[in-house]
Amino acid sequence: MRKLVVWNLMTLDGSFEGAEKWDLAFHDTAWGDELSAFSQAQAEEVGALLFGRVTYEGMAAYWSKETGPIADFMNGVEKVVVSKTLDKADWNNSRRLEGELPGAVAELKRRPGKDIYVFGSAELVAALLRHELVDEYRICIAPVVLGGGTPMFKPFDGALGMKLTKTTPLKTGAVILYYEPQYRA
Template structure:
């Protein structure tokens, strides 16, 4: 069975986005040669990118205009999209997942191939975590306290312990953390 791996960059105070949609300027604080190499390595590990609608639309708008190795990875990878409102998806190699989100992702995990990666998509990730569908969580920590924004982890009232698998400090002052969720029995 394929694994679901989450990749997000967040601030020290827990935001994955500033106060405005797509305010990701703090990503520049961690971006550099090391994170670029890490991004390309992740591209080798995946066969499907999984997105919620908002992230899919934003990523498609951005990456279809970009060039380079990461743009090639993003544009050429298979993409699966979870949405209640989209009727079709036009970005190269994209498909809509139909039906219940949890059931659709469970079916996706059973398909042959390498890992499924989720970039961004905080609402989708929240659903996946609550339903024990996340196998690994990778966080890039930007060395900044933003003070306000959209929190990466949504308030749920439930505790989820994460087992640290690996840490990688970056020359930019950021850190990449690899965690495995420890779902309660």
């Protein structure tokens, strides 16, 4: 069975974007040769990207105009969009997720192939968390405090423990943390 991995950059104070939508300037505090190499190596593990509508539209607008190895990956990999309002998914190799989220994502995980990754998509990640569908979180903590922005984790009932499985410090001062969610049995 394929794993569902959530990958995001986050500030020390928990934001995955600044005060304005798509304000990702803080990524520059973490970016460098090591994170670039990590991103390219991680791409080898990805069989599909799962996006919420907002992230899908932003990624499509940006990556469809870019070139280079990461753009080639983003434009070529299978992309699945979770949305009840999107009419069509017309970015290369994209489709809408059919059916209700828990069952449709569970079915996607059962299909053969490389792992499924979620980039951004905070609302989608919150829903996946509620349904215990995330197998691993990979979070790059950027060495910056914004003092405001969009939090990566949305409020929910209860608590979710995380088991730290690996850390990778970067020369920029950022740290990549690997966590396995500890869902209640």
